[in-house]
Amino acid sequence: MIHNLPWLFLLLPLIVAAIDWLWFSKCPRTAATLSTLSAIATFALCVAYLNGWQTGTPDVYTWLPVAKEGMTSLSMGLVTDALAMRMMLVVTGIGSLVHIFSIGYMKGDTSNLSRYFAGLSIFMFSMSTIVLADNLAMTFIGWEMVGFSSYLLIGHWFNKDSAADAAKKAFITNRVGDFGFLIGILLTLAVFGTITFAEMGGKAAGIAPALLTATVICLFCGAVGKSAQFPLHVWLPDAMEGPTPVSALIHAATMVAAGVYMLVRLQVSMGTEAFTETACITIASVGAITAVLAALMALQQDDIKRVLAYSTLSQLGYMVMAVGLLAGEAAMFHLYTHAWFKALLFLGAGAIIVCCHHEQDIWKMGGLAKRMPLTVLCFLMGTFALIAIPGFSGFFSKEAILHAALETSPVFFWIGAGVAALTTFYMTRLCLVAFCGQARDHGAAEAKEAGPTMLLPLLALAVMAIISGYGFIADFLVPYAGFEAHGFELGLPFYVSMGSLVLGLIAAFIVYGCGKRKTDPLAGNALSTALRKRLYIDSIYDKGLIGGIQEYGAQIIEFADAALIRGMIVQGFAWLTAKIGMLLSWIQNGSLRGYALVAGIGIIIFMFILAFTIPTI
Amino acid sequence: MTPLAHYLIFSGILFSIGLAGVIIRKNIIVVFMCLEMMLSAANISLVAFSRAQGVNGIPVYDAQVLALFIVAIAAAEVAIGLALIVAMFRARKSVESSTLNTLKD
Amino acid sequence: MESAISSILFYVFAVAAVLCAFGVVAFRNPVSSAMNMALCFGFTAAVYFGMGAQFLGIVQLIVYAGAILVLFLFIIMMLDVKAEEHARRSFPLACIAVIIAGIFAGFVTKVAISLPGATSGECPALVLCESIGDLAPGAVEQDTAAKNHTPYGAAMPELSPAAAAIELGADEATAAKATAFPDTKLLGKSLFTKYNIPFVILSFALLAGTVGAVALGRKLRKN
Numbered sequence: 001m002i003h004n005l006p007w008l009f010l011l012l013p014l015i016v017a018a019i020d021w022l023w024f025s026k027c028p029r030t031a032a033t034l035s036t037l038s039a040i041a042t043f044a045l046c047v048a049y050l051n052g053w054q055t056g057t058p059d060v061y062t063w064l065p066v067a068k069e070g071m072t073s074l075s076m077g078l079v080t081d082a083l084a085m086r087m088m089l090v091v092t093g094i095g096s097l098v099h100i101f102s103i104g105y106m107k108g109d110t111s112n113l114s115r116y117f118a119g120l121s122i123f124m125f126s127m128s129t130i131v132l133a134d135n136l137a138m139t140f141i142g143w144e145m146v147g148f149s150s151y152l153l154i155g156h157w158f159n160k161d162s163a164a165d166a167a168k169k170a171f172i173t174n175r176v177g178d179f180g181f182l183i184g185i186l187l188t189l190a191v192f193g194t195i196t197f198a199e200m201g202g203k204a205a206g207i208a209p210a211l212l213t214a215t216v217i218c219l220f221c222g223a224v225g226k227s228a229q230f231p232l233h234v235w236l237p238d239a240m241e242g243p244t245p246v247s248a249l250i251h252a253a254t255m256v257a258a259g260v261y262m263l264v265r266l267q268v269s270m271g272t273e274a275f276t277e278t279a280c281i282t283i284a285s286v287g288a289i290t291a292v293l294a295a296l297m298a299l300q301q302d303d304i305k306r307v308l309a310y311s312t313l314s315q316l317g318y319m320v321m322a323v324g325l326l327a328g329e330a331a332m333f334h335l336y337t338h339a340w341f342k343a344l345l346f347l348g349a350g351a352i353i354v355c356c357h358h359e360q361d362i363w364k365m366g367g368l369a370k371r372m373p374l375t376v377l378c379f380l381m382g383t384f385a386l387i388a389i390p391g392f393s394g395f396f397s398k399e400a401i402l403h404a405a406l407e408t409s410p411v412f413f414w415i416g417a418g419v420a421a422l423t424t425f426y427m428t429r430l431c432l433v434a435f436c437g438q439a440r441d442h443g444a445a446e447a448k449e450a451g452p453t454m455l456l457p458l459l460a461l462a463v464m465a466i467i468s469g470y471g472f473i474a475d476f477l478v479p480y481a482g483f484e485a486h487g488f489e490l491g492l493p494f495y496v497s498m499g500s501l502v503l504g505l506i507a508a509f510i511v512y513g514c515g516k517r518k519t520d521p522l523a524g525n526a527l528s529t530a531l532r533k534r535l536y537i538d539s540i541y542d543k544g545l546i547g548g549i550q551e552y553g554a555q556i557i558e559f560a561d562a563a564l565i566r567g568m569i570v571q572g573f574a575w576l577t578a579k580i581g582m583l584l585s586w587i588q589n590g591s592l593r594g595y596a597l598v599a600g601i602g603i604i605i606f607m608f609i610l611a612f613t614i615p616t617i
Numbered sequence: 618m619t620p621l622a623h624y625l626i627f628s629g630i631l632f633s634i635g636l637a638g639v640i641i642r643k644n645i646i647v648v649f650m651c652l653e654m655m656l657s658a659a660n661i662s663l664v665a666f667s668r669a670q671g672v673n674g675i676p677v678y679d680a681q682v683l684a685l686f687i688v689a690i691a692a693a694e695v696a697i698g699l700a701l702i703v704a705m706f707r708a709r710k711s712v713e714s715s716t717l718n719t720l721k722d
Numbered sequence: 723m724e725s726a727i728s729s730i731l732f733y734v735f736a737v738a739a740v741l742c743a744f745g746v747v748a749f750r751n752p753v754s755s756a757m758n759m760a761l762c763f764g765f766t767a768a769v770y771f772g773m774g775a776q777f778l779g780i781v782q783l784i785v786y787a788g789a790i791l792v793l794f795l796f797i798i799m800m801l802d803v804k805a806e807e808h809a810r811r812s813f814p815l816a817c818i819a820v821i822i823a824g825i826f827a828g829f830v831t832k833v834a835i836s837l838p839g840a841t842s843g844e845c846p847a848l849v850l851c852e853s854i855g856d857l858a859p860g861a862v863e864q865d866t867a868a869k870n871h872t873p874y875g876a877a878m879p880e881l882s883p884a885a886a887a888i889e890l891g892a893d894e895a896t897a898a899k900a901t902a903f904p905d906t907k908l909l910g911k912s913l914f915t916k917y918n919i920p921f922v923i924l925s926f927a928l929l930a931g932t933v934g935a936v937a938l939g940r941k942l943r944k945n
Binding site for chain 2: 728736739740743744746747752755756759763766770773778781782785786789790797798800803815816819822823824826827833834878880881884886908911912913916917920921927928930931932934935936939941
Binding site for chain 1: 818
C-alpha cells in the first residue's frame with residue numbers, strides 16, 4: 001500500500017482541482033487554500049523522498065492491455081529515480097511558492113478565482129505526470145495536459161481579446177510540435193520495441209543511425225513546441241497575457257523546461273549513443289539559434305514581462321544547446337538554477353506590476369528602488385543570477401554549459417558567450433530603467449511595498465537564487481543522477497564569461513545612464529524596429545502561414561462544403577429521393593388495375609422462386 | 618382415368634383467367650367476380666389433392682374442410698365487398714376502378 | 723367403362739368452365755359476366771361431383787352459384803351499371819395481363835407435371851423418402867405409409883365404400899355390403915370433431931361479415 005504513495009503526486013492535485021471546480025467554484029478562498037495545501041503537501045512528500053525515505057517501486061497499472069504476443073500494452077507507471085524526484089522538488093517547490101504568491105497577487109481580482117486555482121492544480125497534476133511518467137505514452141498524456149492547463153491559465157482573463165488569442169496561439173503552436181512528438185513516440189515503439197524508459201537502455205546500438213536520427217528529431221519536435229524553441233517560439237512571449245504567477249510557474253520554471261527534461265530523460269534511458277551526430281547538431285543548432293534570436297529581441301522590449309519571456313526563451317535555448325552537446329548534466333543544472341531565479345524574476349515582476357497598478361511598461365516605472373526596496377532587492381538577486389555574476393547560482397550553471405560547449409564545439413561556446421553579453425545588457429537595461437531615477441508615471445509614483453504573501457515567496461526564491469548553485473546543495477538537488485558540481489576553476493570559460501558580463505554591464509550603463517532618460521536612446525532606427533517587431537517572425541507566420549492556410553483552407557472547405565456535401569450529399573440525396581419518388585409515384589398511380597398487375601407479377605416471381613429455384617427435398 | 622395433374626392444370630387456368638380479369642376489367646363488380654373465381658379455382662386443387670392423397674380409398678378430408686371454410690369466408694367477403702361497392706357508388710356515382718385514385722392526388 | 727365416362731365428363735366440364743371464365747372477363751355487360759360466372763361455378767360443381775366430393779359440389783352450387791351470384795346480380799341491378807364499360811380499354815395493359823396469366827398457367831402446368839412420381843408412376847411418398855434419405859426422422863413410418871399411396875401420375879385412387887364404412891364404425895360384414903360412398907358423413911365427422919373449434923370461430927367471422935355489411939350499407943346520416 002505504502003509503496004503506491006508516489007501516486008499521490010498525481011492524484012492529490014487532480015482531486016483538489018476537481019473539488020475546487022465542482023464544489024468551491026463559489027468560494028474562491030476555500031479553493032485557494034485547498035490548492036495551496038495540496039501543493040505544499042506534495043512538496044513535503046517530495047522532500048521526504050529526497051531524504052531517503054524509500055517505499056519501494058509504485059505499482060504499474062495496465063491501462064490498455066494488448067493480449068497479442070509481441071505487442072506492447074499501454075501501462076501507467078511511475079519512476080522515482082533521482083532525476084524524477086529532484087525535478088519534482090523544483091516543480092512542487094516553485095509550485096507551492098507560486099500558489100502562496102497567487103493568493104496575494106490575485107486578491108481583488110474579479111474573475112473566477114476558483115477556476116484559476118483549479119487550473120493551477122491541474123497544472124501541478126499534469127506536470128507531475130510528465131516528470132514521473134515511466135513511459136512515453138504517459139509523458140504524452142501529461143504533455144497534452146500541461147498544454148491544456150497552460151491554455152486555461154493564459155486565457156484566464158478571457159474577456160481580454162489578447163489573452164484569448166494568446167491562449168489559442170500557445171495551444172495551436174504546441175500542437176505542431178506535439179504532432180512530431182506523437183510520430184516520435186510511434187517511431188520509438190517501432191524502432192526500440194518499447195516506450196517504457198526502463199526498457200530502452202542498450203537497444204540503440206543495433207539500430208540504423210538514420211532511424212535513430214529520425215526518432216530523436218521527431219521526439220525533439222515535442223520539445224521544440226513545449227520549450228518554445230525556434231521556429232515555434234512565438235507563443236511564449238504572447239503567453240505573458242496570463243497572470244504573472246502563472247508565467248512564473250508555467251512559462252518560466254517548469255512547463256517550458258519539460259522539453260529539456262524529456263530530452264535528458266531520453267538521453268539517460270536510451271543512452272547517449274542513441275543521439276546520433278546529425279540529431280545532436282540539429283538540437284544544438286536549434287538551441288543556439290533560439291538563444292541568440294531571443295536575446296536580440298529582448299534588447300528592445302518595453303514590457304517587463306516580455307523582457308523576461310525572451311530571456312526565458314534564450315535560457316531555454318542554452319539548455320537545449322547543452323542537451324545537443326550531450327551535456328545533459330549541465331542542461332539539468334541550468335534548468336534547476338534557472339527555475340529558481342526565473343521564478344523569482346517573474347514573481348518580482350508580478351509584485352512590481354501589482355504595486356504599480358498593473359503597469360507593465362518599464363518606461364512608465366522608474367525610481368522603484370526607493371519605494372519598494374525589498375522587492376527590488378529580491379529582483380536584483382534574480383538578475384544577478386541570470387547575468388551570471390560570480391557567486392550566484394546562474395554563474396555556476398552557465399559555466400557548466402560553457403565548459404561543455406568548449407569541450408565539444410567552440411562555435412557553440414562563442415555563441416553562448418555572445419548571448420551572455422546580450423543577457424547582461426538587456427537585464428541591466430531593465431533594472432536601470434525601472435528601478436533608478438524618478439517615477440515617470442503616477443502608477444510608479446504611488447507604488448508601495450508588496451504584502452507578506454507576495455514577499456515571503458520572493459525571499460525564499462531569492463535565497464535559492466543565491467545558494468542553489470553551490471556544490472553542497474546542488475549535489476543533492478540538481479535533477480540528475482549522480483550529479484557532481486564541478487568546482488569553479490579559472491580558465492577560458494571563466495575569462496570569456498567575465499568579459500561578456502563586464503562588456504554588457506558597461507554598454508548598458510553607457511547607453512542608459514542611471515535611469516535619467518525618458519525614452520530609449522536606441523529606439524527609432526531600422527534595427528531597433530525590427531527587434532521590437534520580433535524580427536517579423538510573428539508577422540510572417542500571421543500573414544504567410546496562417547493567412548495562407550486560412551485562405552486555401554477556406555477554399556478547400558468551400559469546395560468540400562459546396563461541391564461534396566451540399567452538391568453531392570445533400571442535393572444529391574434530395575435529387576435521388578425525388579427521382580425514386582417519381583418512379584414510385586408512377587407505380588403508386590392509384591389505379592387498382594395497376595396494383596393488380598404488380599401483384600400478379602409478384603405472384604409469378606414468388607412462384608418462380610418457390611417452384612423452380614428452391615431444390616425439391 | 619384423369620390424373621391429378623389435369624385437375625391442377627384446370628385449376629391453374631381458372632386462376633390465371635381470374636387474375637387476368639382482375640387486371641383488365643375496370644368495373645369493380647366484375648373485378649370482384651374474378652376474385653371469387655380465383656378462390657374457387659384454389660378450391661378445385663384442394664379437392665383434387667384431397668382425393669389424390671387418399672389412403673385406402675378414403676380421401677383426405679382435411680383438405681375438403683379447408684375448402685368448405687374458404688367458401689364460407691368467400692361468402693362473408695362478398696357480403697362486405699358488395700356493401701363497400703354500394704358505399705363507393707353512393708360516394709362517386711360510379712363503379713369504375715379508375716375513379717378510385719384519391720390517394721394519387 | 724364407368725371411369726372412362728367420368729374422365730370424358732371431366733374434360734367436357736373443365737373446358738366448359740374455362741370458356742365460361744373467359745366469358746366473365748370478356749363480356750362488357752356485367753350481367754352477362756355474372757351469368758357466365760354462374761355457369762362456370764356450375765361446371766366446377768360438376769367437376770366436384772366427378773371427384774366424389776358431393777357435399778362440396780352442393781355447397782358450390784348453393785353458396786356460389788346461388789347466394790353469391792344472386793347477391794352480385796342484385797347489386798348490379800340495384801346500381802344499374804349495365805350501361806358502362808364503353809370507355810376505352812387499355813390494350814397494352816390487357817396484353818400484359820394476358821402474358822402474366824399465361825406465364826402463371828404455364829408455371830402451374832410445369833409444377834403439376836413435375837410432381838413427384840407424376841411421370842415415372844412412382845409413389846410420391848416413396849420418392850420423397852428417397853430424396854430425404856434415411857437420416858430424416860420418421861423415415862420408416864413414411865416408408866410404410868408410402869405403400870398405401872397411389873402415384874400422382876396414375877389415375878386418382880378409387881373410392882372404397884367398405885373402408886369408409888369401417889372408418890365410420892361399421893363391422894366388417896356390414897361394410898362389405900356397402901355400395902355408396904358416404905362422403906357427407908365423413909366430411910361432417912371431420913368438420914364436427916377435428917375442426918369443431920375452427921368451425922365455431924368461422925361462424926363468428928360470418929356474423930362479423932353480416933354486421934359489417936349492414937354497417938357499410940346503411941345510408942350515412944347527413945350532419
